[in-house]
Amino acid sequence: LAAAAATYEGTFTTQRVQHAALETHGGLAWLDDDGTLNVRSSTQVPFLTRRALSEIFALAPDKVRVFCERVGGGFGGKQEMFVEDILALAALKTKRPVKLEFTREEQFIATSTRHPMRVTVKAGADKDGKLTALQLDVLSNTGAYGNHAGPVLFHACGESIAVYNCPNKKVDAAAVYTNTVPAGAYRGYGLPQTTLAVEAAIDELALQLGIDPFEMRRRNIVRPGDPMLSPPGAEHSDVLYGSYGLDQCLDLVERAMAEATPTPELSDEWLTGDGIALTMIDTVPPDGHIADAAISLGADGGFTLTVGTAEFGNGTSTVHRQIAATILGTTVDRITLKQSDTSHGGHDTGAYGSTGTFVAGRATQAAAEALAETIKRVAADHWNVDPSECRLADDAVSSGARRLPFTDLIKAGGPPLTAQGNSQGTPRSVAFNVQGFRVAVNKYTGVVRILKSVQAADAGRVANPMQCRGQIEGGVAQSLGAALYEEIVIDETGRVINPRFRDYHLPSYADVPRTEVLFAETTDTIGPLGAKSMSESPYNPVSAALGNALRAATGIRFTATPFKPDRLFPLLQEKFGA
Numbered sequence: 191l192a193a194a195a196a197t198y199e200g201t202f203t204t205q206r207v208q209h210a211a212l213e214t215h216g217g218l219a220w221l222d223d224d225g226t227l228n229v230r231s232s233t234q235v236p237f238l239t240r241r242a243l244s245e246i247f248a249l250a251p252d253k254v255r256v257f258c259e260r261v262g263g264g265f266g267g268k269q270e271m272f273v274e275d276i277l278a279l280a281a282l283k284t285k286r287p288v289k290l291e292f293t294r295e296e297q298f299i300a301t302s303t304r305h306p307m308r309v310t311v312k313a314g315a316d317k318d319g320k321l322t323a324l325q326l327d328v329l330s331n332t333g334a335y336g337n338h339a340g341p342v343l344f345h346a347c348g349e350s351i352a353v354y355n356c357p358n359k360k361v362d363a364a365a366v367y368t369n370t371v372p373a374g375a376y377r378g379y380g381l382p383q384t385t386l387a388v389e390a391a392i393d394e395l396a397l398q399l400g401i402d403p404f405e406m407r408r409r410n411i412v413r414p415g416d417p418m419l420s421p422p423g424a425e426h427s428d429v430l431y432g433s434y435g436l437d438q439c440l441d442l443v444e445r446a447m448a449e450a451t452p453t454p455e456l457s458d459e460w461l462t463g464d465g466i467a468l469t470m471i472d473t474v475p476p477d478g479h480i481a482d483a484a485i486s487l488g489a490d491g492g493f494t495l496t497v498g499t500a501e502f503g504n505g506t507s508t509v510h511r512q513i514a515a516t517i518l519g520t521t522v523d524r525i526t527l528k529q530s531d532t533s534h535g536g537h538d539t540g541a542y543g544s545t546g547t548f549v550a551g552r553a554t555q556a557a558a559e560a561l562a563e564t565i566k567r568v569a570a571d572h573w574n575v576d577p578s579e580c581r582l583a584d585d586a587v588s589s590g591a592r593r594l595p596f597t598d599l600i601k602a603g604g605p606p607l608t609a610q611g612n613s614q615g616t617p618r619s620v621a622f623n624v625q626g627f628r629v630a631v632n633k634y635t636g637v638v639r640i641l642k643s644v645q646a647a648d649a650g651r652v653a654n655p656m657q658c659r660g661q662i663e664g665g666v667a668q669s670l671g672a673a674l675y676e677e678i679v680i681d682e683t684g685r686v687i688n689p690r691f692r693d694y695h696l697p698s699y700a701d702v703p704r705t706e707v708l709f710a711e712t713t714d715t716i717g718p719l720g721a722k723s724m725s726e727s728p729y730n731p732v733s734a735a736l737g738n739a740l741r742a743a744t745g746i747r748f749t750a751t752p753f754k755p756d757r758l759f760p761l762l763q764e765k766f767g768a
Contacts, residue, residue, distance in 0.1 A: 208676070218277070232264075295689045311327075340365060342373075378669075385469055390747065407440060436470070447644060465740070468624045481499060551719075566582070647724055664728075
């Protein structure tokens with residue numbers, strides 16, 4: 191830092207945010223005649239929940255069944271067990287079916303939130319804009335019980351500085367208990383909080399050195415072959431690039447922001463400015479994520495695909511069928527999906543950490559490929575040819591001019607054909623996102639209007655473009671809620687004083703701008719059929735890009751979210767008057 195041509199130091203604070211999923215935590219529990227405990231829950235992690243219930247109540251795993259249907263939103267909150275143990279206890283004691291569903295107020299006071307953090311960043315760069323030092327000091331408020339305290343802290347400090355190539359990095363970080371509502375897993379898993387500070391530092395250095403913000407990032411981002419380390423405690427320290435598209439994302443956003451866009455006429459009370467931010471995300475937790483899948487060909491020529499991962503708006507129920515259909519030469523309507531039920535066998539660590547497509551999808555791919563090879567072998571035996579001469583298409587296996595429909599194949603191959611597949615999440619894949627905003631700020635009231643929103647994503651080969659686009663648009667919308675409006679307020683006793691939507695401002699449809707979504711053209715060598723994760727990462731750069739846009743518009747660096755008018759007003763008044 192002492193040798194740098196430009197330095198910046200700042201302290202940033204982020205607030206508690208509730209997941210606010212449409213469906214609150216809830217479930218049903220009952221006992222079968224054979225004594226099996228059944229729990230139907232709104233959960234992202236049925237297999238982990240079964241393991242926890244087995245341990246708590248000293249039950250054999252095969253005497254506990256946990257399953258979910260389509261979950262009405264999760265965002266990490268339903269990665270934890272808040273009702274299932276109570277349901278199980280009541281069912282075991284009463285021997286009667288039991289239902290428990292949280293009210294919205296209970297959701298606010300008795301589940302978990304995003305970790306509030308205080309982040310101090312110090313950064314230095316030489317005269318050419320190359321980073322010489324990058325330092326973080328992070329204090330994370332994990333509330334009572336310490337839900338996800340360590341992993342969120344590691345994730346927050348890991349990718350936020352790993353995305354930049356800098357010879358000297360230092361992190362001091364602590365997660366602390368407080369007598370408040372617990373903080374736990376939340377979309378982004380710590381990265382939005384630290385990215386706010388790191389991306390502000392990059393912009394401030396660029397401003398001091400007279401370098402364009404896009405160019406400043408190009409000179410410092412990691413490239414394939416650059417060394418990176420996972421968070422402490424990770425068994426697999428090497429983060430692998432199955433593909434790399436961060437440079438494309440920067441180019442796409444820069445071009446899009448430069449294009450002329452119709453904007454409303456603004457009086458001289460309004461100040462306008464552009465801002466950008468980038469993020470990197472490593473898929474899956476450091477210690478790995480395991481998924482199993484099975485697929486079978488039935489007598490009717492259709493397929494049954496069984497996976498453990500849950501559907502909670504992440505789109506896996508569509509993508510898994512797409513993956514299998516692509517490999518097996520059929521259409522998605524011919525594939526029946528069974529998912530998120532521990533009674534189906536196998537294991538799935540859970541739908542979190544952007545693993546639903548990346549990890550569980552690899553298991554589906556492996557199972558489908560194994561079944562495809564079995565189908566080819568049965569057909570090859572039937573025709574007395576080499577299996578390599580066979581191909582699958584249009585619900586049949588063919589070799590030259592010969593064609594055997596799947597319905598006839600079953601007759602030739604004997605009993606229904608079945609194959610298994612599994613995947614472990616390491617090595618870890620890397621995805622990237624770049625967000626750009628153009629904002630207008632009323633210098634006398636602090637009101638913020640978003641004039642333009644662009645996000646470019648490196649998602650590898652996009653399995654379902656419309657669905658992935660929806661994930662990105664939703665991520666931006668949800669993150670704007672945290673950046674501009676949402677805040678759980680705690681009084682001096684530690685009590686939540688706004689535990690209802692009447693007092694907790696979620697963005698409405700009218701509050702959310704249209705976001706232009708752009709995709710880098712990459713194909714990942716690690717992910718299923720070239721895909722990478724893209725469920726939680728669109729959330730991560732939004733607050734940081736908005737903070738940089740506010741800085742460009744007003745010349746003021748606002749350091750605390752949410753960027754509400756009453757928070758902006760004092761500094762605006764100090765600079766511009768009443």
